[in-house]
Amino acid sequence: xxxxxxxxxxxxxxxxxxxxxxxxxxRDGTEGRTLNAFSHGFLVLWxxxxxxxxxxxxxxxxxxxxxxxxSAWTWPTEWTFDAFQxxxxxxxxxxxxxxxxxxxxSVPLTMLLGAMAxxxxxxxxxxxxxxxxxxxVAGSMFPVxxxxxxxxxxVDRLGMLNTYQGLxxxxxxxxxxxxxxxxxxxxxTLPTAVHEAAVIDGASHTRVxxxxxxxxxxxxxxxxxxxxxxxxxxxYILPLTLMQKQSGGDEDRSMLAQGLVSLMNQGNYETxxxxxxxxxxxSMIPVLVVYLSFQRQVQSGLTAATIK
Numbered sequence: 122x123x124x125x126x127x128x129x130x131x132x133x134x135x136x137x138x139x140x141x142x143x144x145x146x147x148r149d150g151t152e153g154r155t156l157n158a159f160s161h162g163f164l165v166l167w168x169x170x171x172x173x174x175x176x177x178x179x180x181x182x183x184x185x186x187x188x189x190x191x192s193a194w195t196w197p198t199e200w201t202f203d204a205f206q207x208x209x210x211x212x213x214x215x216x217x218x219x220x221x222x223x224x225x226x227s228v229p230l231t232m233l234l235g236a237m238a239x240x241x242x243x244x245x246x247x248x249x250x251x252x253x254x255x256x257x258v259a260g261s262m263f264p265v266x267x268x269x270x271x272x273x274x275x276v277d278r279l280g281m282l283n284t285y286q287g288l289x290x291x292x293x294x295x296x297x298x299x300x301x302x303x304x305x306x307x308x309x310t311l312p313t314a315v316h317e318a319a320v321i322d323g324a325s326h327t328r329v330x331x332x333x334x335x336x337x338x339x340x341x342x343x344x345x346x347x348x349x350x351x352x353x354x355x356x357y358i359l360p361l362t363l364m365q366k367q368s369g370g371d372e373d374r375s376m377l378a379q380g381l382v383s384l385m386n387q388g389n390y391e392t393x394x395x396x397x398x399x400x401x402x403x404s405m406i407p408v409l410v411v412y413l414s415f416q417r418q419v420q421s422g423l424t425a426a427t428i429k
Contacts, residue, residue: 175405181398189394204395205403208384211393213400215373216380220354223285223376227292228349232342234293235300240330242301243308244316254305260298269362276363283364283374291359296349303348307341308334343415354408357382377404 181189182204183197242254272291273282281287311334319329335342360376375383381400 178398178401178405181395182402184395186394189398204393204399207393208396208399208403211384211387211396211400212373212375212380213377213384213403216375216377216400217403219285219374219380220377223288223292224350224353226285227289227296227353228346230289231293231296231300231349232346235297235345236304236335236338236342237330238297239301239304240308240334243305244334254301257298257301261302263298265295265358269358273362281363283366283372285374288360288363288376291363292353292356295359296352300345300349303345304338304341307338311337347412347415350411351408354404 177193180197181193182202183200184195185198188195188197238257242250242257276282276287276291279287281290315333315337316329319333324333355378356376357378360379361382364374364376364379366373381397381404384400385397
């Protein structure tokens with residue numbers, strides 16, 4: 122009998138170095154630290170570019186006009202809130218109220234119409250579906266400046282110049298393309314089985330949309346809602362064109378951005394800069410409150426949109 126052949130001892134398999142160039146184990150760590158340093162440095166620079174102007178405006182609220190003009194970065198000699206009172210009395214309160222009246226109607230109406238249009242385009246196949254979708258996409262690329270003149274005459278013929286309802290309709294029309302484009306991907310990627318199960322159980326299309334699809338698309342709705350709030354809150358060119366005081370003695374219904382510019386131009390070379398800075402601070406507070414309140418939902422909505 123022959124002795125069984127002995128197997129050679131097991132040795133560790135040598136794994137080829139795939140880190141590129143065979144430059145040793147420390148290369149990935151160096152590249153990672155360099156990338157982290159670059160990204161963190163960029164974020165710090167971005168934060169400084171945002172925080173410094175805000176800090177400058179906050180300091181200007183408590184200074185006199187001469188202090189701001191002499192040295193913008195010095196500390197106030199006396200911390201008072203007189204600038205807020207003067208700014209409010211000069212019309213900032215009225216501008217803020219006008220903006221809130223318009224947006225309380227325009228933002229929900231934009232979200233409702235945009236969500237319904239995006240849902241139908243994403244979940245139902247019909248003749249002209251792609252044409253309507255790309256029509257909305259093309260609308261988001263259309264510069265608003267090209268339509269100001271025909272838009273003015275159209276609103277004038279409807280008798281809606283310097284009216285809340287006229288500006289609301291225009292805000293909704295210009296916010297719908299982006300809203301439909303953004304929400305289309307959310308409704309398209311929602312589970313089809315849930316929709317089919319609801320239809321089999323006898324749910325109507327309206328009930329499926331409001332009770333099933335809308336709650337499932339909540340992150341996307343909150344995210345695009347914040348974008349619409351910011352876009353309409355900071356809008357300047359549309360109110361400037363459509364909310365001019367008419368010759369018939371109509372009430373001044375200027376929006377916030379429009380009113381702040383007029384406040385800056387009221388005194389020519391004798392502008393009350395602290396009151397202007399106070400108005401800018403008042404205009405920033407609602408936006409900051411809305412964003413900080415829905416910060417997590419906005420981040421989750423953007424993450425979901427990226428993954429989808």
